[in-house]
Amino acid sequence: MFLYDERSVRKAAFMAEILVTGGAGFIGSHLIERLIHDGVSVTVVDDFNDFYDPEVKRANIAQAGETLRVVEGDICDPATLDEAFHGCNYDAVVHLAARAGVRPSREQPALYLRTNIDGTFRLLEAIKQAGTPKLIFASSSSVYGLNKKLPFSELDRIDQTISPYAATKLAGEQLCSTYAHLNNIRTVCLRFFTVYGPRQRPDLAISKFTRLINEGQPIPKFGDGSSARDYTYVDDIIEGIVAALAYDGPIFDVFNLGGSQTTTLAELIELVEKALGKSAEINQLPEQPGDLPRTYADVAKAGELLGYAPATPIAEGVSKYVNWYLEHMATATGGIQ
Secondary structure, eight states: OOOOTTOOOOOOOOOOOEEEETTSHHHHHHHHHHHHTTTTTEEEEEEEOTTTTTHHHHHHGGGTTTTTTEESSSSTHHHHHHHTTTTTSSEEEOOOOOOHHHHHOOOOHHHIIIIEEEEEHHHHHHHHHTTOOOEEEEEGGGEEEEEOSSSBBTSSOOOOOSSHHHHHHHHHHHHHHHHHHTTTOOOEEEEEEEEETTTTTTHHHHHHHHHHHTTTTTTTEEEOOOOOOOOEHHHHHHHHHHHHOOOOOSSEEEEEEOOOOEEEEEHHHHHHHHHHOOOOOEEEEEOOOOSSSOOBBOOOHHHHHOOOOOOOOOHHHHHHHHHHHHHHHHHHTOOOO
């Protein structure tokens, strides 16, 4: 079922028609739920690739109803984009489609460059040809790389990326800036900080830890547990995206969207253990190349210009996720054993 959070106060109904790339994924499915609730006509482009089970992504949008238009295909394929834009006059495009993950990008860099750079370029060309006036681009906190200044600010130098994934996101931002200024496409790049919540990708820490601890299997712990992340609950991210859709600032702008707090790996494991009421068995592993030691978002700019105010502390968010997971598993299996 859809999980729209009625606490939301902003509305996207000022826009009639929006294209969401990657709309069947974790963040995308929450966004289309919100947009449809607000009366927006939504088209989704998604290739339902096998990075994780495509049937999970199909289930993500299964209850969107007949109002949702789905174009299945690769954003690198001009025919897919032709179909997506044909006969439509979008008020905005929200570009979420990407190959995600720092560690997998080290193993398949060419795939990441193709999807995240060439795919973004082809989408920008389609937006230019269609005359679409607004673009929201999903970037990542990974672009800050080895930046030692905390918290990370949009004004910080970005010259120390340490993974192919981060490099592709930074390149995407630069492409968006170029097309914004040359073609008058009002563009907002949103740097997401470690998003989590219901429907989270199964390879991400909170999802993986919850499943493994619940099943009594060991969890991987990379490093000494002191690495830290600014975890951001998905409802807060959706609020930020909707606010960016309404933003009427410069032709190109960049915002951090984070929880504005840091949680160490050791603390995160404890939170999942507490929410499940079970102890974790630890498989101690060395630190992984490309992983950032710490992320921490300065969200003052987003607060001032977008009205962004993250509302879900990490302990509450982890509890919400674990409850959703247990309910989801009970529905899928007929009861947790």
